[in-house]
Every structure is written in C-alpha cells, then in structure tokens.
Amino acid sequence: MQNAGNWIGFWMALLLGLTGISEGKPMPAPKTESVRSYTITENDTTVYVLHLSLDGAGQPAYFYRNVFTPVCLTGECKPVYINFYWDLLGNYTRFDFPPGEELTKMDHKPFKPEDYEKLQTILANTNSLFRQVAMDDLVGKGTENLADSVDAKAGATLKTVKNEVIEGAVYTCYTLWHIAHGKVVNEMQRITESYRSEALLHRFMTSTNHHYQYWALDRVLGPGGQVPPTFAADVQGLIRGKNVFTARYALQKVAPDFWNTPERQRWLWDTYLKAGYTLQLAILKKLTTTRLLPTLTEPMAGHLPNANPEQFTLLLNLLAAQPALSEKTQLAMAGQLSGSNPDYTARIYQLLTSQRPKNRAVQAQMARFQSKPVQPQH
Known part of the structure; x- marks a missing residue:
C-alpha cells in the first residue's frame, strides 16, 4: 500500500505540473530581503508563480522561480525540481536546486559537475538552436539520443549541435531552456517597468549590467536625444565606461547640443585621449554634428x-x-x-x-x- 501511495503522489504531482499549477520545492528567501509573488498565466494549462526579490530598501533586485516540470519522452516521466534566476529584465543568470534534488540522464545516471557547467552555458545562450528547432528534430523517436539527421534539420554541423546539448539529457536541456527564455521574460519586463522611477533609472545607468544600461538610456533620453540635467553625469559615465558598445551607443544617441559647452567639449577630448581606437573614431564621427569651440579645436x-x-x-x-x-x-x-x-x-x-x-x-x-x-x- 505504501508503494501505491507513493505512485499516487507522484502522478498527482505530475498532473499538477502538466497544468502548470505546481511549483518547485520552496526556496527560502534571504532574510535581509522581502519577496513579492506574481501568478503568471501563459495559457489555459500553464499557470505558475514568479517571485521578485526586493533588497533591504524595498527595491527590486532579481526574479526567481521554483520550477517543477515533468520530463517525459521515452514513456517514463522524470520529475525535475530546479530554481531559476533572472535579472530585472528577464535575462537568465543561473540555477540551483532545492535540498536533495539533482538532474539525471536517460539511464538514471546523475549529472556530473561538468554536465552542470555545460547546462549553465546552454541556458545562458539566448541564441541557442533550441529557439528554432523542434524537439522531434533533435532526438530519435522515443529516445534521448540525437537524431541521425539532426545536423541537417538544425542547420548546423553535428559538432555544433553536440556543443549545445548534453547527450542523454537532450529533452531536459530543451525543456529547461524554453522555461528560462519563454514568455516569462515579457512578464518580468512588464513588472520591472511598473517599478520605473528616477532612482531606478539612475541605478540602471550606473550598473555594470549592460542590459540595464541600454534599457535605462532609452527611457532617460528625450525624443531627439535630449539629456535631462539630472542624468548628465550618468550619460557621461556611460561614455567613459569600460563597455565600448554601451559607450558608443550612448554617444550616438545623445543630442549634438549636449556638447555645446566648453566644459563638455574639453571633457570629450579628454575622453578621446584615454579611449580605445573604436571609441575614438565614434567620438570624431559624433563631432561632425557639433559646432566646435576653441576649447576643442x-x-x-x-x-x-x-x-x-x-x-x-x-x-x-x-x-x-x-x-x-x-x-x-x-x-x-x-x-x-x-x-x-x-x-x-x-x-x-x-x-x-x-x-x-x-x-x-x-x-x-x-x-x-x-x-x-x-x-x-x-
């Protein structure tokens, strides 16, 4: 009877997982933080809870979800419990497990440390072949092994495909990648937008997260690239930042008249002298739209x-x-x-x-x- 009870419990959990109602084993939030929870409905059968962790000041810090998903492919279903974490714009960052949980392959062998490292690489790849390739094109029918024609269907070499999957756990990788990069991303962006404030924009502009910097800059600048006075220092900080791509983006977006003062033209020339070659060229090209003062000429x-x-x-x-x-x-x-x-x-x-x-x-x-x-x- 005890075995029967265990099976009933498993199939109830499986049924709840398929309807999207069940979440993974609760992950205790850090004591110094508070959490806000949002019920997300993707469709008639997919409902889950997304958590937003707040820092000690009550400001949004990151999103996480306690995931339970059944992985069913060969006639046998494996329950997977895993915790996913995203930044405030829905960019996947990492995973961990509730106590006692792990991932296994088709032969019931547990993942090795190198498998978990590869899984992190797979999940962090926003341009994975999983985005466009159907599961049926990846594996042979009723197996977790790569299909013989996978290279042709995926439009990539077999070596490339193997680099993007864990053999013996292809379906697990596929399922988890689509959870990490699915519709939940739009929900997180919508929630973060509701928290938008001048303080949050300042925080994003001065962050080392380039996704935050792009997002904030697009919301700070006016229609013609006008820079609000309270954000001038943040914009200049981006241009002098370590990321040449965000620096160049900010430089290109800012209105030419931002540089119309002697102080800013002097600052821009000092930046030019310290910058790498790519940004130097971007600065010189930007100056074609600005009237140069003797401070600069x-x-x-x-x-x-x-x-x-x-x-x-x-x-x-x-x-x-x-x-x-x-x-x-x-x-x-x-x-x-x-x-x-x-x-x-x-x-x-x-x-x-x-x-x-x-x-x-x-x-x-x-x-x-x-x-x-x-x-x-x-």
Whole structure:
C-alpha cells in the first residue's frame, strides 16, 4: 500500500505540473530581503508563480522561480525540481536546486559537475538552436539520443549541435531552456517597468549590467536625444565606461547640443585621449554634428601629428568644417608645417590657406613652408 501511495503522489504531482499549477520545492528567501509573488498565466494549462526579490530598501533586485516540470519522452516521466534566476529584465543568470534534488540522464545516471557547467552555458545562450528547432528534430523517436539527421534539420554541423546539448539529457536541456527564455521574460519586463522611477533609472545607468544600461538610456533620453540635467553625469559615465558598445551607443544617441559647452567639449577630448581606437573614431564621427569651440579645436590641432591617417583625416575634416578657427588653433597647425610627414604638412597648409590667417607668426610659418624645395617622391 505504501508503494501505491507513493505512485499516487507522484502522478498527482505530475498532473499538477502538466497544468502548470505546481511549483518547485520552496526556496527560502534571504532574510535581509522581502519577496513579492506574481501568478503568471501563459495559457489555459500553464499557470505558475514568479517571485521578485526586493533588497533591504524595498527595491527590486532579481526574479526567481521554483520550477517543477515533468520530463517525459521515452514513456517514463522524470520529475525535475530546479530554481531559476533572472535579472530585472528577464535575462537568465543561473540555477540551483532545492535540498536533495539533482538532474539525471536517460539511464538514471546523475549529472556530473561538468554536465552542470555545460547546462549553465546552454541556458545562458539566448541564441541557442533550441529557439528554432523542434524537439522531434533533435532526438530519435522515443529516445534521448540525437537524431541521425539532426545536423541537417538544425542547420548546423553535428559538432555544433553536440556543443549545445548534453547527450542523454537532450529533452531536459530543451525543456529547461524554453522555461528560462519563454514568455516569462515579457512578464518580468512588464513588472520591472511598473517599478520605473528616477532612482531606478539612475541605478540602471550606473550598473555594470549592460542590459540595464541600454534599457535605462532609452527611457532617460528625450525624443531627439535630449539629456535631462539630472542624468548628465550618468550619460557621461556611460561614455567613459569600460563597455565600448554601451559607450558608443550612448554617444550616438545623445543630442549634438549636449556638447555645446566648453566644459563638455574639453571633457570629450579628454575622453578621446584615454579611449580605445573604436571609441575614438565614434567620438570624431559624433563631432561632425557639433559646432566646435576653441576649447576643442586647439588641442585637436595640436594632436594632428600623433594621429594615424584615418584619425588625421577625420580631425582635419572637423577643423575644416568650422566657419573660423581661433588664432591659437591656427598657430598650433602652423607649428606643424615643419613636420616630417609631407602628406600631413601639405594638407595642413591647404587648410590654413583657406582660413586666410591674419596672425603674422602663422603667415611666417606658411611662407617658410611654401619656400621649401619639394622633396622627390621615392
């Protein structure tokens, strides 16, 4: 009778799992945090509870779900209990288990440590082949083994497919990946949007999570890229941040008039000097939409000899696009006419000529350059 009771209990749990009503074994929330729970209904048969963990200040910290799902493929169903965690925008971060739970393969052998490491890699891959390939195309009928034609159906080499699954647990990987990246993601984004505040936006802008930074920047900037004064420091922090992709994105999105003050143009030039090559080019291209002040044109002119050909062209074009260059800018350029790069000096002279400088020191430098004998090309 005891065995019969155990089987009845299992099948009741299985039935509840299939209807989406049952959740995994409760995971105690950290004592310093509180939790808000949301009942999520995806369809008529899928209902579950999503938890939002709040920090000590009552601010949202992360989402988690205690998952119970039956994995049924070969006529035998295995109950899987696992806890999933996401950031506040629904990006999967990690998993763990209720006490005493583990994952097993088709032959009932438990996962090894390397299997769990691979599972984490699989679940963290938002571009997994699981997104587009049906389960029936991955495994042979009634097995957990990869199908003979899986490479053709998945549109990838067999080696690539094997890298994205755990053999003997393909269906488990497939099921868990779709839970981690399913409709719940939209629900988490909707919930986080309801918490949007200036404090949350500041927090996201200064986060090391690039998903947060993109999300916040898109909500902070006005329709034309206008930067609210209270977020100016955050925007500049993004541009000087370690992530070149978010830095470039912020630079491209910000309205040109944000850089119309001497202080900000000086700051942007200092950023240029410290930046990597990719961001340097992005800064120079951004400046084509901005009227440059002497605060910027003077150090820019002095930097011309240090630039490589691509940078030199961009810098010189920026200077040439200005209605007039200050005397200090012209003097900095004239001082480089004695340089060793004939292409650079010729183009600098051409730009100075177009400016019709009145400063006698500049005129003298130009006269000396013009009187120099032309060096033969080798």
